[in-house]
Amino acid sequence: NAGVTQTPKFQVLKTGQSMTLQCAQDMNHNSMYWYRQDPGMGLRLIYYSASEGTTDKGEVPNGYNVSRLNKREFSLRLESAAPSQTSVYFCASSERLNLPDTQYFGPGTRLTVL
């Protein structure tokens, strides 16, 4: 039982490049989330997926797109990376959106945009 896994762990991009961050969970959770965390700041929600087939914007969605590929996988895409997107990205999952279930977090992806 791996929990929530994220790939890659580290990535360096040049301004304007694109990339996709991958996330998978093996806990049969319905809801999945993407957050970013900047130094000295808490987690800010980028996008979330309440259940397979649905996605919604969070607090800071601009510059990102997501795909809920199936129940297990939720990917985050940067179409044209900007230095302001340098951050640590965390994926999380929970059993359902409308319960304050424990959110299980992945180990994070450290992204630098030059």
Next chain:
Amino acid sequence: QKEVEQDPGPLSVPEGAIVSLNCTYSNSAFQYFMWYRQYSRKGPELLMYTYSSGNKEDGRFTAQVDKSSKYISLFIRDSQPSDSATYLCAMSGNTNAGKSTFGDGTTLTVKP
């Protein structure tokens, strides 16, 4: 103004001390109150959560919620070096309770 404000720290205490970590909030719709612990270069993990007002205890950890003052606290008794981490408070309402608003975190160092 942020919906959730957390005492910024950093906090450094000797081993065995009692630690108090605090958050205030402005959204009266918040009903669920969580504390996460995040070790360096790791994802956050849930320590405790409480619903509405009151206290909850789990071993050396006690969470308190005072909804009338819009103030929550996490107390750590007999602090250990292994408690050294960043602590994040988080809150959510009854609707879409899985979507939480996080504080910025307080970094705690417990010195042996």
